[in-house]
Amino acid sequence: MPEQTTTRAPQPAPPPAAPAPAVRASAAGARNSLARLGPWPWLGPSVVLILLVVVWPVVEMVITSTHKISGLGIDFGYDGTGRYHKLFADARLGPVLLWTGVWTVLVVTFTMVISLALAQLYNQKFFGRKFTRWALIIPWASSVIVTSIGFRWMLDEVAGVFNRLLLDLGLIDSPESWTGNAAHAKPWLILVAVFVSLPFTTYTLLAGLQTVPGEVYEAAKVDGAGRWQTYRRVTLPLLRPSFLVALVINLINVFNSFPVIWGMTQGGPNTDTSTSTVFMYILGQTDVGESAAMSVVNFAVVIVMVLLFLKVSRWNEES
Template identity: 80%
Template sequence: MSENKAVKASAAGGRNTLARLGPLPWIGPAVVLILLVVVWPVVEMVLTSLHKIDGLGIDYGFNGVGRYQKLFDDPRFGQVMVWTVVWTVVVVALTMLISLGLAQLFNQQFPGRRYTRWALIAPWAASVIMTAIGFRWMLDEVAGVFNTLMVDLHLIHHPVAWLGDASHSKPWLIAVAVFVSLPFTTYTLLAGLQTVPAEVYEAAKVDGATPWQTYLRVTLPLLRPSFLVALVINLINVFNSFPVIWGMTQGGPNADTSTSTVFMYLLGQTDIGESAAMSVVNFAVVIVMVLLFLKVSRWNEEG
């Protein structure tokens, strides 16, 4: 009997210990993973930015804010940040606008809807760097199919180096970035549209609302959660985008088409400390951008 009581007391003690720990045993592995995958790299990135490290990885010791000063004194830094802002705003705006129209279209019943939905997955299924390289070859001045087609149609008199300078390449970079961003955004918005109850539209119709009024006052407000998720993820992804620009222009010529992420990679070839400083700037910009957006959009406010 005494042994049974001891076993029961031990089991009760174990249960009490687990109860005191609360959800920690369940979320503990996730917390450890976040610390290893997110927090630790950020700390290492900040520490690296405070050291002078050349492109070969030789550490010359603590340099304070010297790498940041060198970064901000770089004449290319200003134009890179301006282009990064333009790139992010234009790509995200076009992606959200086009995706909203495509989601509305795919939410309707029409012949061949299943196949058009499948076709939209193609840019998502393919590697982004592979897509970028494919477009680079299509736009090639000598062997590119786009130049051949344009010349054959007499739209241009001679082949054009579409990726040879910033004025020609930037619109193409934006177009390709929008192209690869459409599938995820469209399907996110489409999922949001399909959660809107049909009874809401019937009630709006009974109340005499026009289709445009129904869209503005019923569809868009109910689509807001999905829209915000797609917008925030697109802001982060486009701001940090690397494959499209690197695959098509490698940030050139003279870093004219480099965003801050591509510029960070270019700096790492000669000065790892300065590249880490650029990484810290990028990280800070993303955090501030998301916090400001969430505050302005009142993420936690119920409609």
């Protein structure tokens, strides 16, 4: 008789053992602790980064401004407010601050007006719009210091193409030193600063224009509003958030701008074209403490300027 084999049906796997009460209590406690922390587990890394990148350098800057430190980095010890007294007694500080104010106002004003016009243009449909939008990115994509040095060589008295062009056209009799004196250099500095500021500002305003729904313009047209009235009463109020963002960022960037002036004139001749930021760098070559004091003044001016602007523009008030 052949030997018979018997097969057993597979037995179902036993159910997983329930976690011990201690494990469940531990997991629940961890979740409750995490919930009590609220958003801090996610905000914590950003706060730490801000403390390391922003707050700590500011504290170090204030401490440095109370020490007498040579341009070689030799610390002669605590000097209290001595570096501030030396800074405010410097005869060059007044003209530097005046030029800084004029520079900031003119560059920001021209940038905002031209960018608003360009944003309106690029918001329209026309042949070659994509190409012109790409072309506008070039000053932004290029290094600011490289752009500034390029303009400096273009305006060079001996080898500059600008003098060569004017001589060939008979507009000047001899080459001019366009960056060698403040009267000629300042308009060029403003021009270059506006040139490198246009891309960011234009695209910010263009993004704001593209968020305006077309139905709003249709409703204004039905109500009989003209083109200028629609622009003034519909477009500008809806563009206000983007406009304020671009304006505040431009104020801060232009006030703190260093590459344009340093790349073209290095703040000279003497300190005639130096803004407070360039002047701070120049001071650091001989007196680090005084340079830090100038940095503290710059920081305070930026904070006050932004707070006043936000107060006047009523940033938090809905229009």
